[in-house]
Amino acid sequence: MATDMAHIAQLLDATLDAQHHRKAENSLKEEAKKPKYSLVLLSIVSTDAQPAKIRLAAALAFKNFIRHNYVDEDGNYKLPPDEVQTIKQELVGLMISSPSTIQTQLGEAISIIADSDFWERWDTLTKDLVSRLSPTDPKVTNGVLEVAHSIFVRWRPLFQSNELNREILHVVDTFGDAFVQLLAVADQQIEANQANETALKGWLETMSLLIRIFYDLSCQDLPPIIETNLKQITARLHKYLSYTNPLFNDEEDEATPLETLKSDICDALQLYANKYDDDFGEFVPEFTNVVWNVLSSVGPQKRYDILASKALQFLTAVASVPRHSEIFNNEQILGTIVEKVILPNVALRESDIEMFEDEPIEFIRRDLEGSDSDSRRRAATDFLRKLLENSEMLVTQVVFKYINHYLTLGKTDWKAKDTAVYLFLAIAAKGSITAAHGVKTVNSYVNVVDFFAEHIASDLDADAAVEPISKVDAIKYLYTFRSQLNKAQWDNAIQPLIKNLGSSNYVVYTYAAIAVERVLFLTDDQGQHILSRADIEPYAQNLLEHLFALVEKDTSPAKLQENEFLMRCIMRVLIVIREGVLTSGIESILGHLINITNVIKQNPSNPRFYYYHFEAIGAIVRFCSTSPNVDLLSQLWAPFSYIIIEDVTEFVPFVFQIFALLLELSPSKQIPASFKLLIDHILSPTPWETRGNVPPLARFLSAVIPKATQEIVAENKLVPILGIFQRLHEGKKTEQNAYDILEAIVGSFPASVLDPYFPEIIRLVFAKLNANNTDSLKARVARFFHLVSAREGDSGLGTDYFIKQAEAVQEKVFVPFYLTVILPTTSSFARPVDRKLGVISYTKILCDSQQFAHRYQKGWGFTCNNLLDLLKNPPRVAAGFGDEIVNEADVDDIGFGIGFTPLNTCKRGSRDDFPDILEVDKWVGLYMKAANQRHGGAIGKFANERLEPGVQAVLGPYLS
Template identity: 40%
Template sequence: MASQDLQALAGLLQSSLDPAQAKQAEQALRAAETQPGFAILLLQTVVAAQLPHTTRLSAALLFKNFIRRKWTDEDGNHRLPAADVAAVKREIVGLMITQPPALQVQLGESISIMADSDFPDRWQDLIDDLVSRLSPTDMALNNGVLQVAHSIFKRWRPLFQSDALYLEIKLVLGKFCGPFLDLFKQTDRLVAEHAGDKATLETLFQTLLLLTKIYFDLNCQDIPEFFEDNMTELMGLVHKYLVYTSPLLETDDDDETGPAEKVKASICELIQLYSQRYADVFEPLMQNFIETTWTLLTTTGVAPKYDVLVSKALAFLTTSIGKRSEMFSAEDTLQQIVEKVVLPNVALRPSDEELFEDDPIEYIRRDLEGSDSETRRRAATDFLQELKERHEGAVTGVVMKYVQHYLAQYEQNKAHNWRAKDTAVYLFSAIAIKGLLTASGVSSTNLLLDVVAFFTQNIAPDLVAADAHPILKVDAIKYIHIFRNQLTKQQLGQAFPVLSSMFVSPEYVVYTYAAITIERILSIRQQTNSSHFMFDKEDIAPVAQELLENLFVLIEKGQTPEKLAENEFLMKCVMRVLVTGKETVVPFADSVMQHLLHLLTETAKNPSNPRFSHYMFESLGAVIRFAAPTRPAGAYDAQLFPLFLSILGQDVAEFIPYVFQLLAQLLELTEAPVDGAVAESYKQLVRPLLSPQLWESRGNIPALARLLQALLARNAQAYFVDQGLVEPLLGVFQKLIASKVNDGHGLDLLEAILLHVPLASVERYVRQIAIFILQRLQSSRTEKLVQRFGRFVYFLAAVKKLGPDFAVSFVDQAQDGIFGDVFGQFILPSTTKYHAQMDKKIAVVGLTAILFESAKFQGQYAQYWVQGATVLTTMAQTDTISNYIDILKENDEVEGMVGAMPLRRTLVPGGGLDDDDVTFGASFVKLTTTTTKPIDVRPDVTDNRAFVEAALKAYGSTAQPLLAQLPSDTKAIIAKSYGITV
């Protein structure tokens, strides 16, 4: 590579780290990505020792993201030039293994992405290359090799079983197992030889750490024969390093985990896997590992640097309880367990209190949200709960003695002994929960305990006591959060004003927990009708405005974009109040809108918290949804448009898909004509929306497709036809239909085009459109596409402007006479597979129109009539939709926002299945509050059976010969359902 190219790239990377130059530098880097050889030049920048470390790390990060975006398309085909692909594969392993750890991690992730698509079929020499580089003496080199191997193998951990996966693992095992064992034994010998050499020991323990991680990787799906045959030797080595100690490996900093602790934590993960998955072969060794782990737990200090080790060790013991339940059943054993393991690890430590004061948002995320899965408290709680599940009566009795002891200790001196009560409340919550704690709260509780009485006696006083310690107030709020399903609506209603008063607390954690708990209370569903929430708009209306104003005051304490967006929990509560309040927020919606516009303006300068952003946009969607129809046409458009255009103009990539969704919502909700400046603004937006660059980002596509449909529905003539943009619009359709991921969006867009654009403006393109679709069905057909194509044909037939003859001729334009084959092979078989009510209606109406109104089904395609009529009458019989107005109400109830996003399970007092996995990136995140009613293209049809019956009766008098050909069971259905004798 030319040195000037490398220096130019390094300059752009360095500029991208400067906020003043970042946007321009990023645009230049994106432009450079299109040049052949860019990937190799980027790799050379990563390994250029003469460059600053920050520049090299920036290059490594860019390389990883570049590979993620550009390595393959959605069908697995390489997007880079073949020469670049070959060069990257040839160079990357050798370059990576010689780099510092920070760069190795990023390059390792890149290799993992590449291997995901290419290994083993298109990268057959990868494992041979790695094995050949292993050295008997150079452990630094080996660590690089092992880091690459782990990056590849760890991909297997979350995958479902498949033949392809097992073949890949088998290939790796055949080449890697022998060298793996040899290197493990060699590392063990070197540890003994260099026991007094700190630097060498640290390198060797990094090797051991990678070896134990790879041990897990290679066994994560099933135990290989090699590991079963060599288990005694391998597990002997593993056990040796579970008990290994050396003062040379201890760190002076209480927060810095040492090399030995990292290895031991990794070993605990490994033996947990064996205890959980391979207990039959691990059984002879389990007792020894349990005793060793017990000793480890009772001798390890309380410093934060041991937290991960302790949590992993407890996780292993938690798994072991089910295998060796008898070891933990005696009351004196349980007493020892609680006293020596549980209590030391659930007690509040000075480091926890420091976190509460110095980094409250991190305290909240660790404690409530589930990110503390590697903390002592969480692990000790899981351990205790597993014990309770096995020995409920005994464990409850033992733990309650300590609960009462700590409560009594607190009563003796409340100011000094408040930590004792914190421990008591935590212990009680841990054993009171039965089963999983989910996003909906606790579904059942320990019948030996009265959670409501405990609340009345021990929790409620702390809620109202002015002198209660802030952490006890948090405990009290969290108790309501955990056991909200055990409290009545009246009790929760009484707690509401108390929780609301917490918004004026000076304690960050207190008011944030209050917001979290209010949001969760408003999310409780009725037990008798799970489609409705316990608290409705009438319940929230009297306090909604005050709640929102207090929440905005707290959020707007932030003085920078980052601080404003720091607390997503407050923003989520704003969203929930708006969604619950619905139309009752209309009187003060303009004030709420101003707050949201201020937050959007500031956070757009540096989007830093994707969850906060998501809830902010959901809140905007809620205000628009409920208030826009009550405002003059275009009122909110005029307020939002300048800010939205600024976001689009500045290319704030994280916000752009949200902006498109809100623009579409504004258009869809405005019933009166939008004219003047607002209409002109939308008109000027259309041409840029069709630019190919916007459609390159996968995250933009669903929102862009919806916005184009909204524009078409609003004024297709002015926005597209008059501007000569029909052909570019069809070009977007062509791009989408070619994609397995986006073909559904393509057909949605095509339906909108054919529905709203005058036929005279599109008829000359119809043949080519049909060819595109059928070619896609022929070349890379998917079940999803077949179903969606069938719905599209039925849509054409159902729409009065188009009709069944248009639907048939549309397909026949691709190839004369092909509709029959397509109808029989693809459309009819998918007709009964639709789930959405509107899809079912379109199928019934469209199929009825084709069979009874199309001239070609009495002539050219008459042979398919009987087959179609059989499907139709079966559908009409089994899927009666008596009132299609109900379909249009499907989305009137805004569902819980959590349901719009993936969730991660957590299990702790105060935790819950409520960890919304919202991240910035290429994926699209739908705004639930912008969900619209499905378009009903045939509102005149309100009864399925009546519509089919009318068609049969009108048709029956003239088509007895066709009707006579129907199967006897179909004739019986027609006679029974419609009173028509065939």
């Protein structure tokens, strides 16, 4: 183990080096396949002699290893039982004794293990934690409480269930008494150590953790032990909200344990005000006063930011409860609230201006993306909006006095004007501000367009002598109320907005890019874009060149990909102008995108940036790949093949989505020579081991198969392809990808090639149906059957081929399979492309199947009934990829990271295996008439013998 430790420690060290990290990460992946790898990582974490950075890297690697390798999709252990046991024995003690940065990683690992094992497979954990609590050593106790909180906090976002209730009950039974006792111990220790700064900090942190656990235990229901002790618990909450200590007076920037504790108390009070008014309501007026006093006493220093925010969130919760909200509905009280609470917390502070100047990207993210959920401004705004909900006219009147006052001051003081604009934004917007449309509903007592024209438009237009923050306020105003402007107003506003992209100020030009992008995304009630391709195309080339210049201003990988908002704007312009990119300097645009790829592939660090980046490339491929003047593959091949060869994990899924789109859009029936080089790579097991690679690899392979049938047969590649199908078919999360590949196979090869493999395919399909009979699986199996059935003819496939192969696997299996899976599943098909395939398959069954003609005579009638049901509303399949890209879903809620992130520009339309059949109902008539003639009138005869008169009448027009 010592050799392993030294070697793995070396590799962990190398992962911290930007030049060598990729190679080291790949070597670690190999080490992770060896036995006891997780225990070696824990040994490195626990070795004090190791440098802190390597111990932390080992803790991070351990957490990630556990996330992917602890249990499978069904919750079964992937690790040997003795390794699982050792991890459980060692992990808690190790976390408790580790430094705080390592504690965080190990706490997350414990939480991951708890997801699958707690509590029934790890029922000793809570007792173990209780036994480790110390009434005298806060460091040990805090380590234990960190572990407990990391497990219990998982309950907060969950929906109630019997399982969850049993788990919480188990915890309350084993942990509840110790929790109540420890509250008293921490209280006594804080009192006893008032002058001992180190011990006091430790015990205040203990109290903080106990309040978080108080929240955890109460997040679903009120546990009896807390209900019984609620009075004494609330007394302590009251005490520590008001608690002060001169030891903490000197701190300016960082929140001390005292502010953290008060913030945690406000969090818990907010939960109780919202959820337990019956039990907690009597305490609300008293706590409202205490929290008000806290808010009035905190200064503007950064150390109080989270506390002020949490205190405001509690007041917002109080204002949300009708019987408590009345205390705020009074002009005098509202005036005091605005003056004493709202204004101090929305006014710009020196720290905000410093962030604007020194950390502009952080300023933007906090302001626009809601990452400022704990900021004073956001919390004060939410409180004001809640008051507005309760009394719109009165609150508007009160606040407007202050808006007008600050507008007057703002003629000579830009900070005062900023406060006025912010207050107006806060009261003008009603409801939530959506990512797609900004503010959809406005306060009926204000006019947002007039306010813009009178007080803000001049700041947007002015070339100089306007403070950058005033410019930002003007742009943000347009951004926020973008849905309130009509087409004509936007035609006037778009040019001044674009002009601000030329600002030398980082925040100004970034906000301009954000606003331009959102306006281009904006649609009216009919789903039509407010600004169309024709509106934006005249500016497109200059706009794109300018945006690229801003992105590429600093060419270090980290700086170049820092500003995702610029890349998002580039992406949106390319999506809106569609084929217009061909006349907007496509060579230059592609050159910029490839250059950016070559820089950021060295060290991908901003998932949003590179997501938008690959969407931009996807847009060019989607709209321009069929142009005879552009050879996209030859230009993208060098950077993309490097990404695949070097396994730049973050980018590989994007590359294969774009390559798949290129193949699908190519009119050629052959596979490009360069793609032939990739076939061996994607048929090896390694690329499929990364979960995020599976959907794009499966799609790429599905696009390769129809165009490389000769190479696949000649080079015996069908066996490894079927091996991939089998592997994906076994997993719940990958079975859909397996059927994409299977459909490509049965759609591309004749029976003579498939014969040796078909029985095993059928066996796997039936086994999976028996084990996991879900609707989504049945839908794919039905599609598979219909595809085989519909390929009646030259391919040698067809319904009788399927029946023969199925009956060879299991005698008499076809009838129950057809009656319980195929007929009911096909009836519930929703997508036109699936219904069309069902129509073609059923028609060929009725016309060409000897088995249905003679052996399954009742089945022939059932099939005809089902066909006629589908033809009541004949499915129409849109040709090609369609225009859905213009209205693609917003991407703000995409979960980046280990999973698969689909590119909207590369969306695949539904697979239509019979694109030449356009009007399927007419085709049915032509096919049936021809078949009836071919078989000497047999189809008509079967109809007369096997169908009810009413059904015969419906079928008649298709035959006559």
